[in-house]
Amino acid sequence: MTAKIISFGIQKGGSSKTTTSGIVSYLLSQDYRVLAVDLDSQGNLTELLTGRDVVEFRGKTILEAMQAQNASGYVYQVTDNLHLIAAEDLLATFSRWLYSDFRAKAINDRSLILAKTLATVRDNYDYIVIDMPPALGDQTINALAASDYVVAMFEASKFCYSALGRFLETCWHVKERVSPNMVVAGILRGLIDSRRSDNKFLIGQVKETYGELCFDSVLTRNAAAGRLAITGFENNNEINQAVSQYRDFLKELMQRVEG
Template sequence: MSGKIVMIGSMKGGVSKTVTTFNLAYSLSKLGKKVLAVDFDSQANLSTCLGVENVTAVPVTIGNLMLAQIEEEELPERSEYIQTRNGVDYISSSMVLSAVDAKLRLEMGSEKMLLDILETLRDSYDYILIDTSPSLGALTINAMSAADEVLITVNPQLLAMMGLQDFLKTVKKIKNRINSRLSVAGILLTMCDSRTNLCKVITEEVTETFEGQIKIFESMIPNTVKVGESVYYSEPLVEYAPDSKACVAYNNLAKELIENEG
């Protein structure tokens, strides 16, 4: 088994990136896939979703692994940094990652530090999902350098659309300069309120702009209260509200992602 590394990315905050990583991990797991979720954002929101109450108390986070990689130290045993919650493995984050971000800018060949860590884990998983911060810093470049595919989350608002073009340019640069494997898995529309006119207009605009170039996932994630509630209770939708529209959408997204392999 050689797993696929998928980065969940966007140039904007508040577009359900973390929620998508969280729920997609469980939807894939439910379909029998072995999944590792990596919280690669110093705010550690994914870790919180996964039930980590105090990220500062986690002894080894992705930040510690990155520091070890920078200092060319041996990585600890997997059991020291891989945690499990209901069948999904994950690596927590913490504010240590902020220090890593600053250090990476001064390092030679720093783009592939995350890749070196994940390559040692790739054969143990079907999917490794990386949740990233909404800024284009050294950490996001590391995530793109490690990934096989980028799944881009966009909420149907004009500003999110504008950020999408910039993000795609960055993906192209990384592909040309650092990581020739990198491709776009597709664009996922999140927080869709199908009753609003704006949602329809932007959805059509995304489709017209990218059809034939980039896959636009048929699954669109609706804007429902259940999503927020499930995050509050640190339960993925497959556990908290398995019959909700959002859960069905994430399950369908997982199927689409797997079909992409075909």
């Protein structure tokens, strides 16, 4: 059992990146062993999956795992099949550590720290899901270099449309220079407001520009999904409503990932 690594990203906040990462991790864990990796110093995926404040994980996060280049001592068990490597505020110091204390021996070493770290636990899981930060920096480069598949998140806004092209360009740059086997699995589009004509136009524009790279599934804002950070995944009487639209997307994703 060697995990397939799937990351979710875009350098734009508010694009349902963390919610999607969390729900996909939860749904996959119904049938598979899953490790979710929070690579955003805001720690939102950590709070979403555990219901705990991120400060409770200080000293036991992905930052320390990467510094040790060994993830085995930093895994938190959410459920039997769903595990997490948490993040908290100090992850923001990763770049400082990377260019001061870390001693690179090869040109790509700084880009492959996460890949080497996850390799120490990869055989324990079927899937590893990475929630990337909303920025094009060292954490994102490491996430892309560690990934087998990348899902680009798109929310129907002009700023996100501008960000999408730059994110995909970064993906292809990492593929060319660092990780030739990485694949952009697709673009997951989301509507901010299905009643707005500009939202619908941008959803169509992305499809026109990127064609089959887009998933057929289009997310809509869902109050039950939005409340997951409060209600959690377990013993939640509206969980089916919260995750229902993600099931179709996951079927598409699995078809692309499993071939």
